[in-house]
Amino acid sequence: MAEITSLRSAVQRLILDGDTVALEGFTHLIPFAAGHEIIRQRKSDLTLIRMTPDVIYDQLIGAGCVRKLIFSWGGNPGVGSLHRLRDAVEADWPRALELEEHSHADLANAYVAGASNLPFAVMRGYAGCELPAHNPTIRTIVCPFTGEQLAAVPAVRPDVTVIHAQKADRKGNVLLWGILGVQREAVLCAKRSIVTVEEIVDKLDAWPNACVLPAWVIDAVCEVPYGATPSYAHGYYSRDNQFYRAWDGISRGRDSFNDWIDHYVYGVADFEEFLSAASLKPRKEQL
Structure with a gap:
């Protein structure tokens, strides 16, 4: 049953060194806040799963949190390569990275199999x-x-799945909408799950056939406004394309990457402070 708690507490309690962790999101609702908290807590030896690892996985890999990556595509969407991923594969920096590559259809079906309790x-x-x-x-x-x-x-069966969504009610039921990838299946196939949300409300007001994850399949719900930034949350705020372009330069060099991580992740207390320090807080869209 979902517990409404802080992101710091959820990551500390539910993600252990050596775990297999899926941070899923497709185009929007990418759980950047949770990824930063994993880095900030210096979790290590993780096996990360994601169909489309992008900038947040580049940051986790560059910070030395990751031992293995299971994926079906990787890149800085609309820009180019993930330079910290490339450095880990080509030069073992900051540590060697094991790769397990699949096709999109393969990995999506593996999530479905895990969610269906099939082998x-x-x-x-x-x-x-x-x-x-x-x-x-x-x-x-x-x-x-x-x-x-x-x-x-x-079948994909992570120890922990982390996703971002738009709303949760006070019982821990979660509503998400817009472009959906495998977030639902990723939660259902995991042993434990963390969902960050834009807001916690009294009533979800979900429409018929909406994607609602019930509280009994979730371990922790954490209210983290703008928690998908610099990606977007449909109905809440837009994608920060400038950040994705800037990341290409930041991530090319080890020193520039380390400076950025030290200042904007290790150097702040939480994601709210990161947004302020990086001047990334987007304007809310009208629902």
Whole structure:
């Protein structure tokens, strides 16, 4: 059952060194505040999962929190490479990084399998593709009904999933809308979960067929306004494209990256202070 608590307390209690952690979000609702808190608490030896690791994963990798990355695409969206990710892979800085690469369809189906309490996902895919030769978790099985050869991958089952959403009520039920990736499935397949939200309200006022995560599948709900910045939260604020462009320069060099992390993550008490220090607080949209 969800407990409404601070982000600092949730990360301290629910994310342990060595855990497998999924921080999911697609285009918007990316849990930057939670990622910063993981860095600030110096969590280590994490295996991170995400379909589309972007800037927050670059920061976690550059800060030395990550041992392994399971993913299906990685980059600074609309800009280019993740330079801290590249440095970890190419030069083992600040530590060696193990990679496990999948296709989007593969990883999305693996989340669904985990959420469905199935041992693996099965799909048509990878025909004529070289990726299975580089990823031993991608196997081939024969359909018992048709004899067709299909691809199979293990279900995703993180120790902890972290997502950001728009609203929660005071019982811990969570409402999210807009472009959704695998946030729902990522929560349902995890042993523990943390949801940061823009606001906690008396009533969700959810419409029919809305995506509502019930309190009984969530461990912690944390009110963190603007917690997806510099990504966006549909209905609340826009994406800060200038930050994504600026990150390309900040992250290219180890010294410039360390200076930024020291000042804007380690050097502040929480995400609210980060937003103020970095002058990133966006204007709220009219709901």
